[in-house]
Amino acid sequence: MTDVIPEVVRFAAENTKEVGDVLGIGTDKRTRWARGIVERGPVDGTIFYAGEMYPVMGYSEGAFRMLKRVEGLMSINDLAKIGPIMRALGIYTVSINALWGSINRKYERALQDAVNVLKALGVSLGYLFEDEPPSGVALHTYGLLREFKEHADWVHRRLRGLGVKKIITLDPIVATAFRLYYPEFVRDWSIESHHFVEVVADRMAELGLRLNLGRKLRVTYHDPCYLARTLGVVDEVRFILSRVEGVELIEPARRGVLTGCSGDGGLELTQPPVARKVALDRVEELSKTGAELVLTSCPACMLMLRTGFESIGQSVDVWDLASLLAEAMNNVERGESISPSFRRYNVFPKSPHFRSLSLRDLSEVLKVETDRCKKCGFCNVECPTSKAMDRLESRSSRGRVTLINSLVSGDPVRPREVLDRLYTCVLCGRCSQECPAGLHVQELIVYGRAYSIYSGRIPEELLD
Amino acid sequence: MSDENLRRFLSELSRKVDKSKIFTEPEELYSYSLDASTEFKQPPAVVVRAGSEEDVRAVLELADRNRVPVVPRGGGTSLTGGPVPAVPNAILLDLTPMNRIEVNVDDGYAMAEAGATVLEVDKACRQYGFFFPPDPASSRIATIGGAIAENAGGLRGAKFGVMKNWILAMEVILPGGRRVRIGEPVYKWRWGPDLISLFVGSEGTLGVITKAWLKIYPLPEKVVRVLGVFDRIEEAGKAIAQIRRRGYVPMILELLDRETIEIVNESLGYNIEVAEAMVIADVDAPRESVWRIAGEVENVMRECGGRTSASDDPVEMERLYMARQGAYAAVTRAYPGVLLEDITVPLSKLSTALKELDDIRKEYGLRMPVFGHAGDGNLHPNICFDPRDEEQLRKAREMFLKTGEIAIRLGGAISGEHGIGLAKKELFLEEIKAVRGEGYVEMVRMIKQMIDPNGIMNPGKIFL
Ligand SMILES: Cc1cc2nc3c(=O)[nH]c(=O)nc-3n(C[C@H](O)[C@H](O)[C@H](O)COP(=O)(O)OP(=O)(O)OC[C@H]3O[C@@H](n4cnc5c(N)ncnc54)[C@H](O)[C@@H]3O)c2cc1C
Ligand code: SF4
Ligand code: SF4
Numbered sequence: 001m002t003d004v005i006p007e008v009v010r011f012a013a014e015n016t017k018e019v020g021d022v023l024g025i026g027t028d029k030r031t032r033w034a035r036g037i038v039e040r041g042p043v044d045g046t047i048f049y050a051g052e053m054y055p056v057m058g059y060s061e062g063a064f065r066m067l068k069r070v071e072g073l074m075s076i077n078d079l080a081k082i083g084p085i086m087r088a089l090g091i092y093t094v095s096i097n098a099l100w101g102s103i104n105r106k107y108e109r110a111l112q113d114a115v116n117v118l119k120a121l122g123v124s125l126g127y128l129f130e131d132e133p134p135s136g137v138a139l140h141t142y143g144l145l146r147e148f149k150e151h152a153d154w155v156h157r158r159l160r161g162l163g164v165k166k167i168i169t170l171d172p173i174v175a176t177a178f179r180l181y182y183p184e185f186v187r188d189w190s191i192e193s194h195h196f197v198e199v200v201a202d203r204m205a206e207l208g209l210r211l212n213l214g215r216k217l218r219v220t221y222h223d224p225c226y227l228a229r230t231l232g233v234v235d236e237v238r239f240i241l242s243r244v245e246g247v248e249l250i251e252p253a254r255r256g257v258l259t260g261c262s263g264d265g266g267l268e269l270t271q272p273p274v275a276r277k278v279a280l281d282r283v284e285e286l287s288k289t290g291a292e293l294v295l296t297s298c299p300a301c302m303l304m305l306r307t308g309f310e311s312i313g314q315s316v317d318v319w320d321l322a323s324l325l326a327e328a329m330n331n332v333e334r335g336e337s338i339s340p341s342f343r344r345y346n347v348f349p350k351s352p353h354f355r356s357l358s359l360r361d362l363s364e365v366l367k368v369e370t371d372r373c374k375k376c377g378f379c380n381v382e383c384p385t386s387k388a389m390d391r392l393e394s395r396s397s398r399g400r401v402t403l404i405n406s407l408v409s410g411d412p413v414r415p416r417e418v419l420d421r422l423y424t425c426v427l428c429g430r431c432s433q434e435c436p437a438g439l440h441v442q443e444l445i446v447y448g449r450a451y452s453i454y455s456g457r458i459p460e461e462l463l464d
Numbered sequence: 465m466s467d468e469n470l471r472r473f474l475s476e477l478s479r480k481v482d483k484s485k486i487f488t489e490p491e492e493l494y495s496y497s498l499d500a501s502t503e504f505k506q507p508p509a510v511v512v513r514a515g516s517e518e519d520v521r522a523v524l525e526l527a528d529r530n531r532v533p534v535v536p537r538g539g540g541t542s543l544t545g546g547p548v549p550a551v552p553n554a555i556l557l558d559l560t561p562m563n564r565i566e567v568n569v570d571d572g573y574a575m576a577e578a579g580a581t582v583l584e585v586d587k588a589c590r591q592y593g594f595f596f597p598p599d600p601a602s603s604r605i606a607t608i609g610g611a612i613a614e615n616a617g618g619l620r621g622a623k624f625g626v627m628k629n630w631i632l633a634m635e636v637i638l639p640g641g642r643r644v645r646i647g648e649p650v651y652k653w654r655w656g657p658d659l660i661s662l663f664v665g666s667e668g669t670l671g672v673i674t675k676a677w678l679k680i681y682p683l684p685e686k687v688v689r690v691l692g693v694f695d696r697i698e699e700a701g702k703a704i705a706q707i708r709r710r711g712y713v714p715m716i717l718e719l720l721d722r723e724t725i726e727i728v729n730e731s732l733g734y735n736i737e738v739a740e741a742m743v744i745a746d747v748d749a750p751r752e753s754v755w756r757i758a759g760e761v762e763n764v765m766r767e768c769g770g771r772t773s774a775s776d777d778p779v780e781m782e783r784l785y786m787a788r789q790g791a792y793a794a795v796t797r798a799y800p801g802v803l804l805e806d807i808t809v810p811l812s813k814l815s816t817a818l819k820e821l822d823d824i825r826k827e828y829g830l831r832m833p834v835f836g837h838a839g840d841g842n843l844h845p846n847i848c849f850d851p852r853d854e855e856q857l858r859k860a861r862e863m864f865l866k867t868g869e870i871a872i873r874l875g876g877a878i879s880g881e882h883g884i885g886l887a888k889k890e891l892f893l894e895e896i897k898a899v900r901g902e903g904y905v906e907m908v909r910m911i912k913q914m915i916d917p918n919g920i921m922n923p924g925k926i927f928l
Contacts, residue, residue: 371851374796375500377539377605391560392492392513393540399495406494411507417491436793 004416004456006423008269009142011080017151020134021052022269023059024083026093027130030055033108034127038115043126045165048115050127051174052134055111057299058104059096060268064307066099067272076272107299110319113326114170114196120329121203125168133158137177141266141427143419143449146357149185156186166192168199170322172227172298179231184351195227196322197297201236201342204243208335211328213246219324220250220291222282222305223259224298225428232257232345237297237321239340244328250289257345257433260285261384262308264300265426274424277388279308287314294318348429349438354447362451363408369444370405372437373398379431379441385424395424397431397441404448407455415456422449470509470553473530477512480522485561487511496537496556497548500602503803504545504886508535508556514579515561517635517643517674523557524672525641527920534639535922536668538579538610541602543804544885546614546667550924557672559609567592567680573632573649577675578609582616585678594680597624600881601792609673615665617881622717622839623748624681626881628664634676636663639916649677662911667883668922670915684715684748688758689781692743692770697721697822700741701815703768704838707745708811712761716746717839718788721818723825724795724833728787731794736787741818743770743838744788791835799831801851803860805867808842809876820870821845828859842880865891872898884926893927 003010015024033055038048053060067076086095118125133155139148159167169175178193203209221241227233234256241249254260263278283305286294294309294316296302305318352369355361379397380386386396393399400422406413422445431441477486487493493507514520527534533554537547549556560579567574569592576585582603586596599618600606606616612634617626624630633647646659663670694700700719707717720742728734743765747758754776762772775781782789795802809817818834821843825832836844847863849856868878868891878891896904905927912919912928922928 368800372796372800373502374802375498375502375540376602377500377541381604390513393558394492394495402495402498403491406491406497411490411494413491413494417489421491421495437796438793 003453004419005142005453006270006420007077008080009423011083012138012269013142013144013147016052016134016136016138017147021056022138023056023063023096024087025056025059025096029093029097031129031132033111034115034129037112038125038127040129041126042128042162042164043124045163046123046125047132047164047167048118048125048127049132049167049169049174050111051169051171053173054107054171054299056104057107057303059100061103061303061306062096062100064268064272064303068276071273076269107302110299110322111170113320114322117200117322117325117329118168118196120332121200121207123168123199123203128162131162135174135177137173137181138266140177140181140446143422143446143453145447145450146454148181149357152182152185156182156189159191164191166194168194168196170196170297170320172224172231173300176226176230195231195233195297197227197233197236197240200325201239204240205338205340208337209243210333210335211244211325212331212333213244213324213328214331216246216248217293218248218250218291219293219295220252220286220289221255221321222252222262222286222294222296222301223255224296224301225259225261225265225426227297228259228345229257229347229429229433232343232347234345235340235342239342240321240325244324246328247324250291252286252289254285257347261426261428261430262301262304263384263426264298264304265428267385267424267426268300268304270423274385274388275304275426276308276311278384278426279304280311281384281387283308283312283314287312287316292316293324295321295324297321348432349435349440351440351443352447357450357454359451359455362447362454366404366444366447366451367408369439370401370408373401373405373439374437375402376436378434378436382430382434384428384430385426389424394421397425400425400445400448401439401441404444404451407448407452415452419449419452419456422452467553469530469532473526473532473555474510476526476530477522480526481512481519485513485515485519487513496540496558499540499542499545499547501543501545501548501885501887504548506549506552508549509553511556511558513558513561517637520557520559520637520672520674521641521643523555524637524639527555528639528641528918531918531920533920533923534672536609536613536672538607539581539602539605541606542610542614542885543806543882544879544887546883546885546922546925547610548886550886559672560607562674567594569594569680571649572651572680573677574680575649575675575677576608578673579607582606582608582611589680590683593683595683596630596678597681598627598630608676608678612664612673612676613667614883615881617837617840617842619716619718619837621837621842621881623713623715628661630679631660631664632677632679634660634663635674636671637674638671639918639920647677651679665883667885667925669912669925669928670921686751686754686776687715687746687748688754688774688776689784690745690747690758690761690765690772690774691784692745692762692765692772693737693739694741694743694768694770695739696769697741697818698815699769700743701818701838703743703765703770705811705814706764706768707761708839710764712747712757712764714745714761714839715748716744717837718744718835719838719843720787720791720835721833723831724791724835725787727798727831727833728790728794731798732790734786734790742787744785788835791833795833795846795848799848799850801849801857801860803847803849803864804882805845805847805864806842806879806882807845807867807871807876808840808880809871809874811841813874813876814838814841817843817870817874817876821867824863824866828863830856830859830863832863837880840880841876868894875899886925889927
């Protein structure tokens with residue numbers, strides 16, 4: 001079988017399936033942060049779920065930085081070929097750790113801070129350590145939906161077997177996977193999934209807590225697309241920050257459900273230069289707030305913002321909100337319980353329903369859905385990758401919808417090339433917010449990736 | 465035109481224009497194969513993204529020499545097939561990379577390159593307390609070049625007219641690559657014939673507009689929004705005609721019929737009071753007099769049978785405008801197939817036109833919400849159908865023609881602002897036959913022949 005997927009995606013997918021994380025760092029390093037911090041197993045059915053990104057994001061950051069240096073000499077797809085060779089030689093993780101282990105501490109620290117904050121708020125939870133199954137969300141992101149389904153079924157069995165009923169996570173991408181994708185792919189999925197911010201806001205309100213940072217700090221907050229737009233969690237962050245004495249929040253121009261992408265969403269792997277351009281746009285905007293510290297709630301956003309600030313030569317620090325709260329937790333005042341109303345923003349149109357992942361079902365739904373596109377181009381305007389790629393139509397949201405339609409309509413476009421254009425999207429969902437016809441554009445792009453991949457697979461015997 | 469011509473064109477072009485601006489991969493071509501009419505689809509043979517005037521000149525020089533057709537394109541939001549090639553093997557010239565804007569408040573103009581969006585021009589003016597009045601609903605993506613080539617209008621047309629009223633000067637590249645500057649960026653100049661008007665509405669059939677000097681206008685001091693609700697659509701038509709007849713010139717004077725309000729409610733989940741018709745007027749005037757004038761406009765509406773309300777509160781103003789704001793989205797969400805009509809009738813015939821449109825709707829039994837810039841006599845009946853249903857498609861096409869015939873019969877125009885393109889060629893010839901005299905077609909063809917003797921500019925459009 002030959003595949004149309006680029007080498008780097010194959011590398012990421014195989015690592016996700018076999019090792020559990022995109023770079024193939026391994027369970028040992030993924031669980032290291034938790035030693036001595038949190039007890040094993042679900043407690044009252046609840047786990048803190050670290051996921052496969054946060055605990056090893058520092059290695060991705062290192063790799064991302066290195067890519068910039070070797071650009072022009074080597075493509076990311078060439079590099080992806082080296083990984084498996086290094087692994088075969090037994091030097092892969094060792095070298096990676098030596099290179100980037102120190103960067104990773106920052107991310108490990110955020111996880112520790114999050115658990116400490118939750119515990120201080122009286123939330124009972126445990127951690128599965130090496131038993132924690134990876135969410136496999138990267139498979140979904142890259143459109144490997146059949147593989148994702150298989151993986152998700154396995155994760156479901158495993159979590160159920162371990163008695164997990166509720167997941168709390170610091171990663172909004174896996175929170176999205178468990179809240180939105182799993183119910184779609186896994187029959188009888190019934191495990192609750194919450195993002196850290198939701199749990200903290202609820203507990204702080206319940207306890208009437210006020211925290212004190214003990215110093216004055218001007219901060220800005222970068223709403224991650226997955227948290228704000230996809231999960232609709234916006235008000236909670238503002239509530240939490242309003243209860244931390246010493247913190248002054250200065251909002252950036254694009255915020256809340258209209259937040260601007262920081263360039264992740266898988267793009268950092270498939271198209272690093274474009275990802276960097278998107279990040280640059282965002283850090284410039286954040287830096288205009290004049291804040292001393294940038295907060296966010298997503299490991300991938302943290303990576304992109306950290307490297308982004310570095311590239312504009314600014315030493316602005318980027319923290320997970322959890323780390324700020326951990327610091328402020330030293331000084332807590334309890335008051336009357338309050339019940340603020342957090343709006344659950346719902347900015348996307350209804351998701352299209354796919355009966356199955358067969359090529360026929362995929363193409364049928366994709367055709368009906370993309371035929372509804374009126375080509376008004378409203379989606380292009382705020383599309384961050386369109387902007388980063390000089391508004392070239394095929395790499396803008398309207399063009400991507402057109403290409404999916406072309407592919408399923410039998411126009412002479414090639415699956416590999418369509419996939420290449422679809423892979424330049426960060427799945428931020430800004431397009432769907434603008435679409436008058438109500439297309440769930442980023443979801444169609446994920447399914448369009450799937451269709452490109454599976455329709456582009458050519459069995460060996462047909463190759464000649 | 466043979467493949468040989470195209471090959472020669474390409475080989476010569478690659479010596480004059482940077483390769484990064486030339487695209488021939490099918491995925492690029494297909495992403496440019498449609499416009500917002502979605503009715504016509506034809507990929508070009510090559511896409512050239514012009515970054516400068518030199519690029520445009522090179523393309524037009526070489527295309528003319530090699531007899532290859534050129535189709536200019538801005539935002540691709542035309543509703544009549546204008547930027548979709550009518551012939552295979554065309555060069556699509558994408559002007560969006562040319563998007564510089566300079567506002568000169570002292571001399572009262574904004575200079576914009578062809579690819580700048582109408583909205584960006586407006587925004588640039590607002591920094592100085594001015595604005596750019598023409599506001600097609602597509603302004604966030606429609607370009608200055610496209611808007612001139614379509615003589616676009618918009619909501620504010622009731623007071624400020626269409627693009628042609630706002631052009632002081634422009635630069636055009638003619639077939640062969642010659643540059644001409646027409647007009648001057650001053651408020652008065654006279655020499656004839658008026659060649660600006662020649663290019664306004666030319667739909668890319670004569671040359672490529674590369675930049676324009678546009679008049680700007682001071683922002684209104686105060687705006688009050690008046691809403692009139694009517695039990696009979698003819699009364700609404702009469703109210704609009706009477707408002708104008710009595711000398712009031714609201715900035716916006718819009719009409720919506722019952723079916724529009726119903727579809728907005730159904731498809732966007734709103735709860736707007738359903739009435740036979742709704743009229744929205746934005747009265748702009750100095751602070752001291754605005755309420756008096758708004759009151760007088762309300763009086764006219766009441767005399768004609770309407771119930772009115774008025775507000776200058778931004779939130780309330782938005783509420784009054786909800787139905788109009790959501791009209792396009794609601795219709796496109798509810799119906800996969802929509803033929804968007806664009807007729808204009810004399811104001812004194814507005815009531816008759818509305819009545820006759822209702823008769824067509826009843827005769828064919830398809831839904832046809834009508835809304836539009838009725839203050840200009842411009843109506844947009846939206847013929848809704850299911851494109852998979854042959855019978856509905858046939859009916860929709862007949863309704864489209866009959867609607868155009870109403871305009872002709874009542875002494876109006878078959879297109880108020882969307883142009884002729886491919887969609888209205890037949891209707892336009894009808895209109896010409898009915899009212900323009902037998903010399904009309906010949907005269908326009910002679911002009912075309914002189915400017916574009918080899919017929920390379922957007923062939924197959926209008927009747928050229
Ligand atoms: C949702 C929606 C709402 C709309 N609302 C309105 C409205 O309120 N009022 C209105 O008038 N129209 C409206 N339109 C129609 C359309 O947006 C306008 O006609 C617009 O001006 C087209 O601009 P564009 O840049 O998209 O041009 P395109 O669609 O790219 O091109 C339009 C025509 O102009 C030619 N052209 C483009 N650029 C140049 C150039 N530089 N030199 C020479 N020829 C050129 C093309 O060949 C083509 O024939 C609407 C469309 C949509 C989708
Ligand atoms: S196509 Fe949509 S989801 Fe993808 S980058 Fe553009 S705006 Fe974001
Ligand atoms: S906004 Fe929606 S309808 Fe318009 S081009 Fe984009 S996907 Fe199509």
